[in-house]
Amino acid sequence: MPEAHPSEQFSLRLRSATRPDHDGSEHTSYMTALLEGRLRRDEYALLIEQLYFVYDVLEQAADHMRGDAVAGAFDLTGFRRLPALRADLEFYYGPRWAERVEPDEATRLYCDRLRDVCFDWPGGFVAHHYTRYLGDLSGGQVIAKRLMGVYDLLGGDGVRFYHFEGRPKALKDRYRTLLDTAPWDEAERARIVAEVKTAYHLNTQLITALGRRIPVDPAA
Numbered sequence: 001m002p003e004a005h006p007s008e009q010f011s012l013r014l015r016s017a018t019r020p021d022h023d024g025s026e027h028t029s030y031m032t033a034l035l036e037g038r039l040r041r042d043e044y045a046l047l048i049e050q051l052y053f054v055y056d057v058l059e060q061a062a063d064h065m066r067g068d069a070v071a072g073a074f075d076l077t078g079f080r081r082l083p084a085l086r087a088d089l090e091f092y093y094g095p096r097w098a099e100r101v102e103p104d105e106a107t108r109l110y111c112d113r114l115r116d117v118c119f120d121w122p123g124g125f126v127a128h129h130y131t132r133y134l135g136d137l138s139g140g141q142v143i144a145k146r147l148m149g150v151y152d153l154l155g156g157d158g159v160r161f162y163h164f165e166g167r168p169k170a171l172k173d174r175y176r177t178l179l180d181t182a183p184w185d186e187a188e189r190a191r192i193v194a195e196v197k198t199a200y201h202l203n204t205q206l207i208t209a210l211g212r213r214i215p216v217d218p219a220a
Helices: 010-023 029-035 041-064 082-093 105-117 122-137 139-150 168-181 186-213
Strands: none
Touching (some): 010 168, 029 186, 122 186
16 A cells, blocks of 8 residues: 655545535534533433443444554544543433443444444544544534533533543644554545545434434524
8 A cells, every 4th residue: 555645634635525524413403402502411411321332332443453553543542532421421320320321223323333344444443533533622622611601510520521631732733643644545545535424424313313302492
């Protein structure tokens, strides 16, 4: 596989090629209500509950990919979200939270896709890893600030999922450098772009399903 030149900036191509797919979840009734402060704490906790199952599979895949020369580098120190998700679930549901949570159908489909592509295809792992963690470092920080104000959260309780060790911008810059210097040929880059689109679609379906569970009035 020929080595990609850093000046090609695959990270910029990836972001621009998938922007419409990324924006899909932001326009769901659930996410609109969340950002406007119209969800109760327990309604927000549904999102954390479903993401727990997604990250459980994704971080199992990270363990599996640890020995891969390219994919393993993306599992940066401090990125793992499962400990923070468990802490947030305990905050919202109490110490027996594991007895209360279960994946819905959209989440199961998302996890099925992760199992299909993230354990045997390094590029597929990076595609889903990028979709989740770069989102957490970007829009996730906006969500955290909004939640802290709406729910009067102090000391990080309830929003630990969004807290990373280190400055988000520095982490994003490091991650994009890994994308730009990864030795993928054009065919592999195209496959990764397509898989990121799939990942965004699955995330939108997960969030849309939450809106149906509440439900949220988009005109409220």
